[in-house]
Amino acid sequence: MPVYQYIAFNRKGKKVKGIITADGPVSARMRLSQESIYPLELKELSRVEKSKRRSWGISIFQRIDPQEITTALRQLSTLVSSGLPLIDCLNGLIEQIENQRLKTIFTQIREKVVEGNSLSQAISYHPHIFGEIYVNMIRAGENSGALDIILERLADFSERRMKLKRRIESSLAYPLFLIFISTVIVIFLMSFVMPKVISIFEGMKLALPLSTRILIFFTHFMRSYWPLVILGIILAISIPYIYIRTEKGRVLWDTLRLRIPLLGKLHQKASIARFTRTLSLLLQSGIPLVDALEISRHSAGNRIIERGIEEVIRQVGEGKDLATPLKNTGRFPPVVIQLIRAGEQSGELEKMLSKAADLYEDEVDTTVQYLTRVLEPGVILFMGVVVGFIVMAILLPIFDISGGIK
Structure with missing residues (x-):
């Protein structure tokens, strides 16, 4: 499902920015208006990233620091352990992420979860970010009811590997x-x-x-x-x-x-x-x-x-x-x-x-x-x-x- 970046006014007349997933630009505008958000500008995010890559000639905008992924997993673990529903946890996580591409990926993951997929199924659509070990461990955490513990272990695991690589x-x-x-x-x-x-x-x-x-x-x-x-x-x-x-x-x-x-x-x-x-x-x-x-x-x-x-x-x-x-x-x-x-x-x-x-x-x-x-x-x-x-x-x-x- 496409992801759109918008600049809009909210019900208080304040200019806001954000991203939203929808089947098309018309559907995106309708969803925003239902939330009393009135878009001034709406662009498909993948096209924005492509134009950036063309203008610079390199893919630096596609890079995601492993530290940001580790931080996101740790934050999601904290939110899940608080007892909030998974959708609310993902919404809270998306608001905290600064990297635009990582925010887009977690937005797409949230939409997959909203459609009825499990978290492990949702992240499996992004193998370049979340490999097989992430998918299988999160699936095990969902089956055992210990998703927050598994996410914390994944964050520790990623951090250990990253520290070893950086020491070398x-x-x-x-x-x-x-x-x-x-x-x-x-x-x-x-x-x-x-x-x-x-x-x-x-x-x-x-x-x-x-x-x-x-x-x-x-x-x-x-x-x-x-x-x-x-x-x-x-x-x-x-x-x-x-x-x-x-x-x-x-x-x-x-x-x-x-x-x-x-x-x-x-x-x-x-x-x-x-x-x-x-x-x-x-x-x-x-x-x-x-x-x-x-x-x-x-x-x-x-x-x-x-x-x-x-x-x-x-x-x-x-x-x-x-x-x-x-x-x-x-x-x-x-x-x-x-x-x-x-x-x-x-x-x-x-x-x-x-x-x-x-x-x-x-x-x-x-x-x-x-x-x-x-x-x-x-x-x-x-x-x-x-x-x-x-x-x-x-x-x-x-x-x-x-x-x-x-």
Whole structure:
């Protein structure tokens, strides 16, 4: 159902803004007039967003911050726990949301609920925002009568994942900044300093050192073939990117990611942390183990691990325990297997999975900090060598000239 944005006068003559869903503009005006709201301007929201995207050429208006989704879930949980009807809870939530696109989505969800759908059915119409885990957990909360608790758990789950992602991003920000600044310095030296110095050396007909000849060759090459260099860089990035988006390419890329020294272990730990955290949350919500495994399988973020979990799902469905098939995949460390086996024996599987997730989230954080400490001096040392090579390639001929004058 279309969503319309309106500017109108209310019964007190005050100008108001808002959004409303209706079958068409005539229906929207009629609904507004029934509420004593008299529209001055009425636009379909999807067309407004399209015009914004055309004017800027990018989709920044389509972006929804995960933090806003987490906040919305937490607010909805609070409203539901107060005992208000779900429609009133959604109305209260919509009034508090500032992001226009998120407000539109929750307005459409409210209309689906008004039509007689459950909340889980309503959010399933927006898979790009609310994935399978949200739909299944909310359905479990509706069936158990604990929707407010489930929404709170979903908000905590989203917040944990977001914090882990931001810790990794913040740890890598400084090394990436160093690489960027160092690259700019080298480009500046090669573009503006070296051409002037090279013209001096070429005019003197000197026997130049090897380092200087290498630098002159590289500078001439960059000046003469820079379009090809740029094209080569673009192709070197775009071709692997396009290939990775295919199923074969994704499998190959995920295999390589698990085998890269240091980074492979980090990726594996992050995948295990996501999988165990998601599985724990689904089991706490009362979802059967086989269904929970099927949903949480996609959270691993690696095709190789996901294929191993597919076999685990088959064996668990046949009546086997969870720990043994996971061990047979060869992708889960012994400590995770031991925690899961202990959880199965004690009847507290979801708690043991949560402990495994806590353990590996901490290990991911520690590993990222270690790599950052190693990467920072490594980048500085490498760029120091590059800049030092350029400086020595310039100075050595100058020293030779000075010696010849003496």
